[in-house]
Amino acid sequence: MQIENVFNRKKFFICVLNYSMTINSAFQNLLDSFCDSYERDEAEMIARIVFEDVFDLKPSSIVIDADKDFSFEKSERLTQIIQRLKNHEPVQYVTGKAFFYGNEFEVNSSVLIPRPETEELVQWIIESTSNKKQNILDIGTGSGCIAISIKKILSEADVFATDSSLGALDIAKRNSENLQQQIHFKKSDILQSENPFNIQFDIIVSNPPYITEAEKSSLDKNVIQFEPHEALFAIGDDAMIFYRKIIAFANKFLKEGGQIFFEVNQQYGKEVVKLLNENNFKNTKLKKDLNGNDRMVRAVK
Numbered sequence: 001m002q003i004e005n006v007f008n009r010k011k012f013f014i015c016v017l018n019y020s021m022t023i024n025s026a027f028q029n030l031l032d033s034f035c036d037s038y039e040r041d042e043a044e045m046i047a048r049i050v051f052e053d054v055f056d057l058k059p060s061s062i063v064i065d066a067d068k069d070f071s072f073e074k075s076e077r078l079t080q081i082i083q084r085l086k087n088h089e090p091v092q093y094v095t096g097k098a099f100f101y102g103n104e105f106e107v108n109s110s111v112l113i114p115r116p117e118t119e120e121l122v123q124w125i126i127e128s129t130s131n132k133k134q135n136i137l138d139i140g141t142g143s144g145c146i147a148i149s150i151k152k153i154l155s156e157a158d159v160f161a162t163d164s165s166l167g168a169l170d171i172a173k174r175n176s177e178n179l180q181q182q183i184h185f186k187k188s189d190i191l192q193s194e195n196p197f198n199i200q201f202d203i204i205v206s207n208p209p210y211i212t213e214a215e216k217s218s219l220d221k222n223v224i225q226f227e228p229h230e231a232l233f234a235i236g237d238d239a240m241i242f243y244r245k246i247i248a249f250a251n252k253f254l255k256e257g258g259q260i261f262f263e264v265n266q267q268y269g270k271e272v273v274k275l276l277n278e279n280n281f282k283n284t285k286l287k288k289d290l291n292g293n294d295r296m297v298r299a300v301k
Contacts, residue, residue, distance in 0.1 A: 017261050027051055027079070046091050053095040054078050093226060101149040110167030111143040117289045118207055121263050121296050122149045124287065127204060128259060128298065131156050134202035137244055137253075138162070139190055144172030144183060151181040160197050164189040190245050200255045207263035208242035239268050240275065248281050254301045262297045269294030 030049045043209050054077050058281035083183045084094045090113055092098040098107045101122055107113055122145075138147040141161035151159040157206050161183050163169050167187055176183045186196040192210075243262065260281065269286045276284050281299035289295035 003273040030082070032079075046085070047123070049091050049095060053097075054081065096291055098143070098251055099275060100143075100145040101152075103149065103152070103179055105143050105145050105148075106171055106178065107143055108167075108171060110165060110225070111171050114143060114145040117291075117293075117295050118146065118263060119149075121205070121207065121261060122146055122150075123296065124296055125203065125259075126153050128261075129154065129164060129203060133157070135160065135199055136203040136205070137197070137201045139204065139249075140164075140208050140242075141172050141185070142168050142207075144175045144185075146207065147172070147183050148179055148181045150205075151183060152179065157162060158184070158218055159184075160184045160199075160201075162186050162188040162196060178205050190242065190249060195249070195253050200253055200258075202247070202255055202258045203261070204250050204258070205252050205261040206242070206246050208246065210239050210242065210263075210265040210268065239265060240271060243272050243275055247275060247281075250281075250301065256301055258301050259298050260301070264297055266293040266295060269297060272297050273299075 027047060028051065031043055054074055081094050085091065092107050093109055096106060096108060098105050098114050100120050105114060105123060121290045134154075134157050136147075136154070136159045138144075138150075138159070138161040141147050141163045144161060147159050148162040151157065159181075162170060162185070163172065164187065166187060169187055172183070173185055176185075184197065188196040190206075239279050243264075246262075247260070251259075254260060260276070262272055264286075273284050273286050276297065276299040279300055284297065284299040286294055287296040287298070
């Protein structure tokens with residue numbers, strides 16, 4: 001989305017630096033600027049996220065405190081944020097936080113921004129099991145959003161999580177501490193290493209890299225420029241490489257009767273189902289997300 005010309009045209013920076021403006025007038029200026037490049041709902045969402053971050057306001061306070069002035073320091077912070085947004089940086093990285101399954105997660109460019117489709121995967125896992133003592137493994141945890149969200153609901157479970165990125169694990173550990181959930185983290189590359197925990201699991205879940213090089217041109221500019229490529233892209237044009245390795249891992253370390261869950265590229269959902277069936281998994285189900293796309297797979301060992 002192109003927003004450079006919008007800010008030049010609206011001269012928004014001049015407005016922001018006038019720190020005698022009220023919160024409401026600055027909010028309306030920002031919203032009007034975004035509306036030239038975003039759909040109205042998306043523009044309002046971004047503007048509210050920015051103002052809640054800068055002014056530590058609840059959404060209603062933008063109206064309640066509409067006539068309050070704001071300081072030069074707030075004005076500078078707002079200007080810095082807008083400059084980063086001009087460069088197509090996702091608003092979640094700009095503010096350093098994203099909301100997932102009702103909780104606030106710290107995020108930066110070391111981890112993917114959690115998506116609503118992944119919330120549906122978490123919900124499916126929770127609906128498919130009970131809150132009892134069991135071992136659950138999240139492979140490629142990123143921000144830790146899947147593992148932590150599951151643990152918050154299935155409190156009796158022991159939840160384990162791996163990632164090949166130390167930067168991602170640092171974020172995931174901070175999120176688990178901030179949300180007061182005990183998760184067992186270890187650095188591990190599923191393509192190169194065996195089971196780092198040396199136990200059997202009742203549930204294995206993964207949202208692995210599944211975008212091929214050929215599909216890169218279809219992604220938004222802010223995704224390509226800012227989100228971690230190792231968490232997005234499979235190796236070359238082999239979209240199934242991580243699924244094959246994780247299924248092989250599950251054949252060794254998933255208990256009989258245990259469940260495996262995947263988030264999938266909508267183009268390859270049926271291939272993941274076929275791969276699971278070929279490896280003697282049963283009760284395999286491909287599920288659509290709320291947008292009607294094949295997005296999740298579950299199977300039983």
